[in-house]
Amino acid sequence: MTTSLSVAVIGAAGRMGSAACAAVEGASDLTLVGRYDAGDDLGDLGGAEVAVDFTVPDASPANVRHCVEHGVHAVVGTTGWSTDRLDTLRELLADHASVGVLIAPNFAVGALLMMSFAQQAARFYESVEIVETHHPGKVDAPSGTAARTAELIARARAEAGVGPVPDATESDPLGARGGDVDGIRVHSQRLRGRVAHQEISFGAEGEALTIRHDSFDRVSFMPGVLAGVRAVPEHPGLTVGLEHFLGLG
Numbered sequence: 001m002t003t004s005l006s007v008a009v010i011g012a013a014g015r016m017g018s019a020a021c022a023a024v025e026g027a028s029d030l031t032l033v034g035r036y037d038a039g040d041d042l043g044d045l046g047g048a049e050v051a052v053d054f055t056v057p058d059a060s061p062a063n064v065r066h067c068v069e070h071g072v073h074a075v076v077g078t079t080g081w082s083t084d085r086l087d088t089l090r091e092l093l094a095d096h097a098s099v100g101v102l103i104a105p106n107f108a109v110g111a112l113l114m115m116s117f118a119q120q121a122a123r124f125y126e127s128v129e130i131v132e133t134h135h136p137g138k139v140d141a142p143s144g145t146a147a148r149t150a151e152l153i154a155r156a157r158a159e160a161g162v163g164p165v166p167d168a169t170e171s172d173p174l175g176a177r178g179g180d181v182d183g184i185r186v187h188s189q190r191l192r193g194r195v196a197h198q199e200i201s202f203g204a205e206g207e208a209l210t211i212r213h214d215s216f217d218r219v220s221f222m223p224g225v226l227a228g229v230r231a232v233p234e235h236p237g238l239t240v241g242l243e244h245f246l247g248l249g
């Protein structure tokens, strides 16, 4: 007899949370036992074994703390997990050794491949910049995916001994050169009609390489969310990036 894994969704009325509820309800091996939104008491999370968090950067750490302290594994898609926040979560998890938390900047398999390909390419190109495009309802910039991609590229460049990206800009009073994540320029666009898109442009003498991923619909994230839910109970401690559950990390 197969048993069903019980799942709660926090941020259930949001764009991602509502899609996650539908995905869980559509999976024969999972049972949706709770939907929570702003102002709700998370309580025992309806007896869930795994909670999924798609809320807002300022709320997610407290939600995840609540899950961990109640022995509930967590799959987190919410952005804003800075190094400090991750360190605090690691300390908390040290006291709850059986609990697993997955923080996933992007659940779309193509986005994971895009980041992996970018890491591979990073050491071969002197120049690189990232442009991310999202729907205008997004509250944070740059996207978590762009920030993570920039970190991975910067790390790969540093390991290979590649120097700074060349850039002669001396004056940029309007910030037209974009944000700087670990020395990588990141540009954010917010456009009606878009969902989640990213393009990484590499340049070297006489050539260019462009790596692009598009999520046209939030269904693109759902196989990854469900894979995270199924795998997280088997991975106690903190995992950053779904790629580590898919053999891509």
Ligand SMILES: NC(=O)C1=CN([C@@H]2O[C@H](COP(=O)(O)OP(=O)(O)OC[C@H]3O[C@@H](n4cnc5c(N)ncnc54)[C@H](OP(=O)(O)O)[C@@H]3O)[C@@H](O)[C@H]2O)C=CC1
Pocket: 010, 011, 012, 013, 014, 015, 016, 017, 036, 037, 038, 039, 054, 055, 056, 057, 059, 063, 076, 077, 078, 079, 080, 104, 105, 106, 107, 108, 144, 221
């Ligand atoms: N990892 C990935 O693959 C993806 C990650 N994301 C990320 O997921 C997050 C959510 O995105 P999205 O669904 O578009 O955002 P939405 O604004 O559509 O949804 C957020 C939901 O969270 C609710 N909420 C706010 N505060 C709390 C709280 N303290 N406790 C419980 N619920 C709360 C909101 O309620 P109310 O509106 O009443 O405040 C809302 O229903 C963002 O950080 C986004 O970047 C998005 C897509 C993919």
Ligand SMILES: O=C(O)C1=N[C@H](C(=O)O)C[C@H](O)C1
Pocket: 079, 105, 106, 134, 135, 138, 142, 143, 144, 145, 146, 195, 196, 197
């Ligand atoms: O807010 C979104 O929509 C998305 N957020 C995540 C991010 O910030 O990277 C993942 C995806 O890009 C969609």
